[in-house]
Amino acid sequence: MADIRPFVARREHLLATYYASGRVTAGRGVHHLAMVCSDVEQTIRFYQDLLGFPLVEIIENRDYPGSTHLFLDIGHGNLLAFFDFPGLALEEAVEAHGSVQHLAISVDQAHLDAVRRRLDDIGTPYLGPDRGLTDSIYVKDPDGIQIELLAQPLRRMEGAELDS
Numbered sequence: 001m002a003d004i005r006p007f008v009a010r011r012e013h014l015l016a017t018y019y020a021s022g023r024v025t026a027g028r029g030v031h032h033l034a035m036v037c038s039d040v041e042q043t044i045r046f047y048q049d050l051l052g053f054p055l056v057e058i059i060e061n062r063d064y065p066g067s068t069h070l071f072l073d074i075g076h077g078n079l080l081a082f083f084d085f086p087g088l089a090l091e092e093a094v095e096a097h098g099s100v101q102h103l104a105i106s107v108d109q110a111h112l113d114a115v116r117r118r119l120d121d122i123g124t125p126y127l128g129p130d131r132g133l134t135d136s137i138y139v140k141d142p143d144g145i146q147i148e149l150l151a152q153p154l155r156r157m158e159g160a161e162l163d164s
Contacts (some may be wrong), residue, residue, distance in 0.1 A: 021163060032071060032079035033103065035145060036093075040068050040084050042142045047072045050118055051139075051147070052111060053080065061085075074105050076154065092144060102138060102146035109151040112137065 037043040047053045053072045061067035061083055072080045080103075093099060107115075116137055119126050128137035135151040155162045 029076065030078045032081040034069075034081040034083060035100070036090065036143075037082040037084055037141075038090070038143050040070060040082070043082050044070065044072075046141050047080065050122075050124075051115055051149070052107075053105075076106075100145065102148050104148040104150050106154050107149050107151060109135065112149050112151045115139075115149055 044055050048055050053074050055070060056073045056079070057071040059069050061069045064083075064085060066086055068082075068084045070082050072082075074080050095101060112135070116126070116128070119137075119139060124139065126137045126139040128134075136148055138146055138148050140146050152159070
């Protein structure tokens with residue numbers, strides 16, 4: 001069994017130094033999280049048809065003419081956005097400092113169960129039950145971005161309320 005004492009000491013130090021109990025955030029939520037996709041239609045089909053997050057807008061990327069900027073509704077006023085960059089020889093991303101490890105999206109248990117059934121029906125692999133999880137699955141989108149669907153309310157983690 002791993003020795004968790006170093007983690008516990010680090011956690012205590014970080015909380016004692018930086019914990020912001022009672023402070024009010026100036027943020028109003030995530031307007032949109034923008035990522036890069038290799039294929040716009042494949043991305044829309046994955047997020048809308050498989051995960052259930054509807055496409056709500058498509059505009060041209062103002063910084064790269066001919067590039068698509070699409071928006072998907074992930075609930076609670078938050079959007080997930082994607083750009084494509086046709087003509088650029090972009091490489092696949094790897095997990096590294098500064099990268100996104102995964103994006104966790106809160107859904108209800110019925111929605112999670114329906115997505116799990118759709119994934120099973122088409123043979124798309126995902127993580128979750130194999131890790132003892134019943135309220136969470138991890139699935140990679142067509143470009144390898146790891147998405148966690150989590151059947152817990154916002155601001156809760158492993159059943160506990162996160163300080164507000």
